[in-house]
Amino acid sequence: MSSQENKKAIPGTIVFDGEQAMKGYALNKMCYSFNEEANREAFKVDEDAYCEKFEITDAQRAAVKKRDVLALLNLGGNIYYLAKLTGMFGLNMQDIGAQQSGVTLEEFKAKLLAAGEN
Amino acid sequence: MSSQENKKAIPGTIVFDGEQAMKGYALNKMCYSFNEEANREAFKVDEDAYCEKFEITDAQRAAVKKRDVLALLNLGGNIYYLAKLTGMFGLNMQDIGAQQSGVTLEEFKAKLLAAGEN
Amino acid sequence: MARLIGGIGSSHVPAIGNAIEQNMQSDPYWKSFFDGYVPAWKWLEERKPDVAILVYNDHGLNFFLDKMPTFAIGAAPQYLNSDEGWGLKPLPPFQGHPELSWHIIDSLVNDEFDITMCQEMQVDHGFTVPMNLMWPEQAKRDQIKVIPVCVNVVQAPFPTARRCLKLGEAIGRAVASYEEDLDVVILGTGGLSHQLDGERAGHTNREFDTEFLEKLSDEPEWLLQYSNLELAEIVGPQGVEMIMWLIMRGALNKQVTELSRNYHIPISNTAAGVILLENSA
Amino acid sequence: MARLIGGIGSSHVPAIGNAIEQNMQSDPYWKSFFDGYVPAWKWLEERKPDVAILVYNDHGLNFFLDKMPTFAIGAAPQYLNSDEGWGLKPLPPFQGHPELSWHIIDSLVNDEFDITMCQEMQVDHGFTVPMNLMWPEQAKRDQIKVIPVCVNVVQAPFPTARRCLKLGEAIGRAVASYEEDLDVVILGTGGLSHQLDGERAGHTNREFDTEFLEKLSDEPEWLLQYSNLELAEIVGPQGVEMIMWLIMRGALNKQVTELSRNYHIPISNTAAGVILLENSA
Numbered sequence: 001m002s003s004q005e006n007k008k009a010i011p012g013t014i015v016f017d018g019e020q021a022m023k024g025y026a027l028n029k030m031c032y033s034f035n036e037e038a039n040r041e042a043f044k045v046d047e048d049a050y051c052e053k054f055e056i057t058d059a060q061r062a063a064v065k066k067r068d069v070l071a072l073l074n075l076g077g078n079i080y081y082l083a084k085l086t087g088m089f090g091l092n093m094q095d096i097g098a099q100q101s102g103v104t105l106e107e108f109k110a111k112l113l114a115a116g117e118n
Numbered sequence: 119m120s121s122q123e124n125k126k127a128i129p130g131t132i133v134f135d136g137e138q139a140m141k142g143y144a145l146n147k148m149c150y151s152f153n154e155e156a157n158r159e160a161f162k163v164d165e166d167a168y169c170e171k172f173e174i175t176d177a178q179r180a181a182v183k184k185r186d187v188l189a190l191l192n193l194g195g196n197i198y199y200l201a202k203l204t205g206m207f208g209l210n211m212q213d214i215g216a217q218q219s220g221v222t223l224e225e226f227k228a229k230l231l232a233a234g235e236n
Numbered sequence: 237m238a239r240l241i242g243g244i245g246s247s248h249v250p251a252i253g254n255a256i257e258q259n260m261q262s263d264p265y266w267k268s269f270f271d272g273y274v275p276a277w278k279w280l281e282e283r284k285p286d287v288a289i290l291v292y293n294d295h296g297l298n299f300f301l302d303k304m305p306t307f308a309i310g311a312a313p314q315y316l317n318s319d320e321g322w323g324l325k326p327l328p329p330f331q332g333h334p335e336l337s338w339h340i341i342d343s344l345v346n347d348e349f350d351i352t353m354c355q356e357m358q359v360d361h362g363f364t365v366p367m368n369l370m371w372p373e374q375a376k377r378d379q380i381k382v383i384p385v386c387v388n389v390v391q392a393p394f395p396t397a398r399r400c401l402k403l404g405e406a407i408g409r410a411v412a413s414y415e416e417d418l419d420v421v422i423l424g425t426g427g428l429s430h431q432l433d434g435e436r437a438g439h440t441n442r443e444f445d446t447e448f449l450e451k452l453s454d455e456p457e458w459l460l461q462y463s464n465l466e467l468a469e470i471v472g473p474q475g476v477e478m479i480m481w482l483i484m485r486g487a488l489n490k491q492v493t494e495l496s497r498n499y500h501i502p503i504s505n506t507a508a509g510v511i512l513l514e515n516s517a
Numbered sequence: 518m519a520r521l522i523g524g525i526g527s528s529h530v531p532a533i534g535n536a537i538e539q540n541m542q543s544d545p546y547w548k549s550f551f552d553g554y555v556p557a558w559k560w561l562e563e564r565k566p567d568v569a570i571l572v573y574n575d576h577g578l579n580f581f582l583d584k585m586p587t588f589a590i591g592a593a594p595q596y597l598n599s600d601e602g603w604g605l606k607p608l609p610p611f612q613g614h615p616e617l618s619w620h621i622i623d624s625l626v627n628d629e630f631d632i633t634m635c636q637e638m639q640v641d642h643g644f645t646v647p648m649n650l651m652w653p654e655q656a657k658r659d660q661i662k663v664i665p666v667c668v669n670v671v672q673a674p675f676p677t678a679r680r681c682l683k684l685g686e687a688i689g690r691a692v693a694s695y696e697e698d699l700d701v702v703i704l705g706t707g708g709l710s711h712q713l714d715g716e717r718a719g720h721t722n723r724e725f726d727t728e729f730l731e732k733l734s735d736e737p738e739w740l741l742q743y744s745n746l747e748l749a750e751i752v753g754p755q756g757v758e759m760i761m762w763l764i765m766r767g768a769l770n771k772q773v774t775e776l777s778r779n780y781h782i783p784i785s786n787t788a789a790g791v792i793l794l795e796n797s798a
């Protein structure tokens with residue numbers, strides 16, 4: 001898809017294109033680092049210092065603190081790298097699916113089960 | 119070029135194809151590490167321990183010890199990575215050109231100057 | 237000469253790995269999903285391929301945005317797995333077939349595919365879950381040699397469906413020209429419709445997935461009418477992983493026999509599919 | 518709209534960087550080499566391009582054999598240089614143009630080029646030496662924005678000459694479709710004939726290089742008759758870097774004006790060339 005085509009919005013969806021990638025590079029790099037256990041431990045010991053080291057923006061820092069996935073996506077986060085961050089907070093893909101779509105986990109699961117019954 | 123085509127030999131030349139790459143991966147990885155100054159220092163402090171860490175073969179180890187570029191190429195070394203190793207020994211591209219073609223540095227330089235006069 | 241005996245399309249959600257790990261195959265949530273794999277298990281047991289080419293996408297383990305390849309192919313003696321920062325218990329290393337990898341890479345680059353060659357590569361759940369699903373016993377996974385083919389669906393622009401189908405065709409030619417006598421199976425993994433990110437998280441599309449499965453054997457070009465952006469809208473941004481199945485399909489003969497198919501919603505946040513295609517002789 | 522105003526082919530041997538560093542331009546060894554750049558300097562001073570697309574090859578700084586892309590394009594805000602383990606004094610960072618980088622990447626991937634996208638990238642002498650040569654003053658290098666296009670000539674298989682020419686054509690189309698009003702120059706660097714490794718180290722080939730330079734403007738397809746293995750035999754394994762010049766040429770219009778050309782043996786172990794091509798209006 002060309003950068004022009006990317007501009008066409010999909011409702012409820014943020015396409016992770018070059019524009020998003022430019023915003024989120026440092027944030028995603030931090031999240032990528034969580035593939036290593038030692039880095040996860042360092043983050044847990046001192047979240048602020050860890051974020052500092054990767055030079056993420058204040059807005060990103062605040063969204064990390066709030067575990068706010070939608071905000072992080074808007075600030076350039078990519079869902080696959082973010083999953084490594086939210087995983088540390090004990091949130092799996094269904095938890096963050098519910099969080100983003102603004103429903104409870106049970107409602108989110110029920111919606112998926114319902115899709116299976118059509 | 120296909121792997122078949124690669125088999126056709128060029129006199130005095132080793133094409134760095136998949137076959138060579140398989141032989142030389144650990145050796146080239148060690149040489150690549152010399153991009154970092156700390157790694158160059160570690161090598162200089164204890165050459166054997168450094169080679170050990172990268173699990174290069176005994177034959178490669180012996181060729182490193184002898185600074186023998188042709189042997190290293192035959193053992194899967196790639197010239198661009200090897201240049202970082204020989205650089206540590208104070209050998210530049212002209213030095214190793216002379217070494218490989220079996221002439222003195224002066225003769226090697228003279229050959230190149232002569233090519234410029236044709 | 238090497239022979240491509242068939243292909244399998246399959247989902248690769250991490251939850252599947254957990255279910256296998258915890259032996260939940262007969263659990264009501266899982267039963268109809270795992271039942272769909274019985275024909276593939278029987279076929280693999282009968283045909284015993286020597287090598288599996290596994291077309292998948294990395295989800296942020298081996299590749300970061302500093303060096304994000306469109307198409308990467310492994311040429312390593314073995315491939316390691318890891319916990320990915322959050323998830324699955326790592327599986328033991330997978331055995332490569334670097335000679336065949338290099339043959340395929342040589343052939344593809346000559347065929348004007350701009351491959352990233354990987355002589356060391358960690359494989360994530362996009363690779364390990366299908367391996368675990370197809371060969372649930374470790375002993376079987378130790379026997380089969382693997383060649384990872386990793387496709388970018390993390391960072392747009394992704395390769396077009398058309399390019400993926402062509403890559404598959406080129407892989408088919410490459411395998412057919414390898415001199416050793418080997419039986420090769422190709423797996424295309426990922427999808428089907430799902431959306432992990434955004435307010436629309438949880439989106440699936442049974443109608444589209446069903447048509448995709450319906451067309452895959454005899455009319456794979458059907459998918460080419462959609463751009464990846466259109467596909468993201470229709471099947472969700474992660475549903476675009478279905479282009480991996482096109483690579484698998486492209487590698488097979490023009491004529492294939494569909495031996496089985498299954499479709500099930502939901503597994504975790506996804507619509508899960510499996511299809512087994514045999515190359516006509 | 519953006520305009521490709523012309524292209525320059527140039528050698529990029531590290532020794533050139535050292536000579537500039539040590540102000541040896543008038544030294545007898547160097548004089549006839551540097552004299553060949555006078556027309557390029559004048560042209561660049563006159564035309565003042567906003568962006569330089571720099572087609573080059575990495576020599577083991579940014580890429581290792583674990584992830585070796587055929588074609589990698591930078592999309593970073595800036596690009597760092599380093600000592601490469603042995604050599605040059607590093608130059609200050611180069612300023613990127615990530616928006617144009619992404620536009621080119623989007624366009625190329627849609628055009629079925631399988632690009633590796635690099636949002637962080639160290640550039641080595643293959644990049645820095647030509648930058649230093651074209652814009653000897655740091656102030657000028659700070660002004661111009663750069664887009665690195667890195668081509669694999671480290672690990673065979675290398676992209677074919679045909680594929681390189683096509684990549685160039687696709688880059689030309691991509692630049693022409695960028696909306697911002699920018700003047701863009703493209704540099705193809707590397708070569709000409711040289712051999713660093715093996716008993717034949719020091720090999721050059723004046724006759725072939727001369728014909729290559731002769732044909733580049735009006736008949737670049739001439740090089741396509743040779744496979745990369747044949748080229749390695751003719752111009753040395755590192756001489757194959759001349760395929761970078763084909764990418765530069767391919768990006769320009771069918772009709773170009775050759776404004777200058779120079780050829781000189783030896784610079785270090787290489788035959789060094791420079792050519793300046795202007796796009797016809």
Ligand SMILES: [Fe+3]
Pocket residue numbers: 248249293295362426427477
């Ligand atoms: Fe996936």
Ligand SMILES: [Fe+3]
Pocket residue numbers: 529530574576643707708758
């Ligand atoms: Fe070079």
